[in-house]
Amino acid sequence: MLDRDISNMMMTPFSGIQNDQFGKERNARLPLLLDRVMEGRPHKSESRLLQLPAELLGDIADLLANDKRTLASLALVNSDCRQLARSCQFAEFCFDYSPQAIGLLHKLLNECLERQNSSRSPTIGSCIRRVIIAADVQWMARRNEKLYESIWGETSSQFTREERELLREEGSKQYEAYRNYVLQVISGAMPNLEYVGWYDRYLVYEDFFALLSRSSAQHLILHRVPLNQPYILEPPVTPATWPLRSLSLNVREAFRFEDDAQTAPEEPLMGGQSQDTPRSMSLFYATLFQRCAPTLEFLKWSDLSPGLGETHFSFGDTRISFPRLRTADLLYQSKLDKTVFASFLDAPLRHLCLPNHFDVDQLMEPLATCGTLHHLETLLFPQINSGENASLLQPFLARHPHINKLTMGESGEARGDDQFLSSQIIPLLRPDTFGNLRSLSLAFGDGSYSAERGPRSTTIPESSLEAIGKLVSLEQLCLSAGIRTGWRTQWLINHDILRKYLVGLTKLKKLAFSRDTYSPNPIFAMLDEVDGYYSMRNVGREQKAAARARPELDDSHDGLAGDEIWERAHRNLMLDEADKYAALLPDLEWILCGQRPMGVRRSLGGGGPARAFPLTKERDECYTFLQRTFGIDSPVD
Known part of the structure; x- marks a missing residue:
């Protein structure tokens, strides 16, 4: 079975985004207060430090959270200080199949037994707030060295199919045992656990939900998790209530080939449903939401297997209430x-x-x-694919002029009468109606995968830019055009025209242009090769001069390769464009153009010109940052 093949976890997932680092970092999870991790046990130490109020002691722990050497020394002082250090060291932990992860797993399993015996010694498990389960591809390969060699190694031809399958089965059983132990400690050794992020794409069984639902975690991410079969999540398999506050749900029924068994062997748990109980993904989802709907505040629900399984997911004849x-x-x-x-x-x-x-x-x-x-407050219609869709969404948008964030898009290939954004949506966005709008992201079409459909270079209609420029309440704006998947960049942007229409948006703090491209070489423009601007990196006399235009940003200009010259020239040209926007928009703090995120520095008192400066050493598409800024940001991702 494909989803029970351990070798799949030795391959790095493909991403079409070339560089996406800016804005990905999150604030570190703060350690728990000492009183929480002591679980009601009295302090043994009479140190004046440990007599401080718990909140003040927590502030001190926050300052030490990233100082590994100091924490290691603190842990050696006494048992109370050791627990204070642990609250920083283990606030978040990733089970990545490494020796360190397996070592901690053994320790937590022992703590499970100690808890069953009412042990009173301080534990590591009480310090853990967040757990991520994401097996590292390199550790998976190292722990299954022979299997890796049999598939990708230089001696792979020396292994028979039977030998390879035996190695697969051994690796699968080893991982499943490890996974079961992880679930046991999550449910039985971490009383203060708040968050579980499950990213291992390996077949799960009924016990997966039985144990997860009995943990203390209120925030759960299940990312592309395959199910052996659709389970019915009700007692006795799960508790009657599963008090989740946030859920990011992306699961599917396992892929099966004709020669696969209908399901992997599995015994029902705790008197649960037998194998012949009628099942469906609709019933799985309905019973899951019945358990957590009373407390659920955030839901991200995805299904990335649209052509498989049921045509529609249904809750049956009765709606489920989500009061929070x-x-x-x-x-x-x-x-x-x-x-x-x-x-x-x-x-x-x-x-x-x-x-x-x-x-x-x-x-x-x-x-x-x-x-x-x-x-x-926030409304997202990411992609309008037809006139029927636009006609359906238009009156819904018109009923909600009080929103403050709107994100909309049309098909990347939409042209002519199919460009519903300009014809049906933007005319609704009048400043006298949508006066509360603070954030707007619009993705236009006009792109092409093939030259046979016309020019690959795209533009945004000036009539749309004019309408956008009248939305003076905007504080952040993102514009894009053309194909928005993969490596393509087709929006041949004209900054002079954009500035002409956006000059009235004096409250703008963030301005982003995504999928924009440039054509400094006339030959590329004649050939309509706008897709190749970032990959061809044409270097001529103009690029060499532009690369030296901002010497304060670089240590040396000698001995640079052609690509380095081009990157510096492109960076400096984007800084020039950003300077012009900053001069027109008095509140501008951040701008993205040409895959260069830039900040804006203004002199105190406004005496000198505003100057843009790069926020990254390399180009960055800022995909994650734009999703979080202009989309719906998860409280726990």
Whole structure:
């Protein structure tokens, strides 16, 4: 079975994004207070330091959180100081299949036994707030060295198919034992656990949910997790309630080939459902949400196998109530039926992202009958693929002029009458109606995968730019055009025209241009090779001069290779453009153009000109940062 093949976990997942580092870093998770990690045990030390109030001691621990040497020394002082140090060292831990992870796992298993025997000694498990399960491809390969060699090694031809399959089975059993131990310590050794992020793409069974649902974690991410079969999540398999506050859900039924068994061998748990109980992914989802709906505040629900399994996911004839749900991100969920849409639209939503693709017949009635969502602040229609979709979404948008963040897009290849963004959506965005709008992201089409459909270079209609320029309440704006997947950059941007229309947006603090490209070489323009600007890196006299235009940014200009000259020239040209925007937009603090994120430095008192400066050493597409800034940001990712 493909999803039970351990060798898949030795391969690095492919990403179409070339460089995406800016804005990815998160604030470090703060350590728990000493009183929490002591679990009610009295302090043994009479040190004046440890007599400080818990909150003040916590502030001191925060300052030491990244100082490994000091923490190691602190842990040697006494048992109380050791627990204080542990609260920093183990606030977050990643089970990556490394020797360190397996060593900690053994320690936590021992702590599980000690807890069963009512031991009173301080534990590492009580210090852990966040757990990530993401096996590292290199550690997977090292711990399955023979299997790796049999597939990708120089001597792979010397292994028979039977030998390779035996090695696969041994590796799978070893990993499954490890995974089961991880689940045991999550549910039984971490009383203060708040977050679980599960990223291992390996087949899971009923016990996976039985143990996870009995942990103390209130925030859960399941990322591309395959299920042996759709489980029915109800007692006795899970508790009657699963008090999750946030859930990022991306699971699917396992892929199977004709010669695979229908399901991997599995015994029902704790008197749970037998193998012949009727099952479906709809029932799995419905029973899961019934367990957690009363407490759920954030939901990101994805399904990346749209052509497989059921046509629609349904809650049956009865809606599920989500009384606390504030965020519903359904971007990659294309199979929802009326009852599911209606259940979410009944919730007191503040942030809503509708699917990229959806069945109009299933969404039409819920959108038309839900009325106005009075608390709604954020609305995302990432991709309008047809006139029917646009006609459906247009009145819903018109009913919510009070929103302050809007993100919309059309198909990257939309042309002519199919460009619904300019014809049906932007005319609604009048400043007298959408006066609360602070954030706007628009992705236009006009792109092409093939020259046979016309020029690959794209533009944004000036009529749309003119309308955008009148939305004077905007504080952040992102514009894009053309194909938005893979390496293509097709928006042949004209900054002079953009500045002409955006000059009135005096409240703008962030301005982003994504998928923009340039054509300094006339030959490229004649050949319509705008896609190749960042890869061809043409270096001529102009680029060499531009590369030296900002000497304060570089140590030396001698002996540079052609690519280095081009990168410096491009950086400096983008800084020049950013300077011009900063001169026109008095509140501008951050700008992205030409894959260069830049800040803006202004002199105190406004005496001198505003100057842009690079925020990264290399080009960066800022994909994650833009998603978080202009989309729906998870509280726990």
